[in-house]
Amino acid sequence: MYPSYNNATREGFLLLSHCLQPKSRGSVSLKSSNIRRQPKIDPAYLKDYDDVLCSHRAINFAIQTVESPKFREYGAEVHHPDLEECRHLPRDYRDLEYTECVLRVAALTSYHVCGTCRMGADDRSVVDEKLRVRGVKRLRIIDSSVLPSPISGNPNSVVIAIAERASDVILDRASN
Secondary structure (H helix, E strand, O other): OOHHHHOOOOOOOOOOOOOOOOOOOOEEEOOOOOOOOOOEEEOOOOOOHHHHHHHHHHHHHHHHHHOOHHHHHOOOOOOOOOOHHHOOOOOOOOOHHHHHHHHHHHOOOOOOOOOOOOEOOOOOOOEOOOOEEOOOOOOEOOOHHHOOOOOOOOOHHHHHHHHHHHHHHHOOOOOO
């Protein structure tokens, strides 16, 4: 997909761009009550078209950066993957249709997923405010899956805060 990465005669860099608050929401559900069966995971990437538009804007912002005078001094150029599915389109990220094609065929997701076991007081939440799994005794979830929506950045500090709070709750040190 990116053959120029294998060219040892040239220096290169990777400039990633993405939307911090995607609107698309996936799901994780059980296929059966058998714990050995894998869950059904539907990430629903780009299901909400606003995520395509946001990604298009993010990519074009990155291109503006690469096309700045300082980057040009170093010979920076934008790479367009040779994707069979997108060959019928002009290879130009300024073209929304081309960008969408590349996104749907070759885009990568970030690695800070959250929200699969949402915490809250309503019936749709998987865990309650004390991180207890609803309907299951003696089980808590203490990770980024309890966050109801994505964080605009690395969730490490937030997950640490959740864990600290959970330890207080478990040890009955939490104030009401």
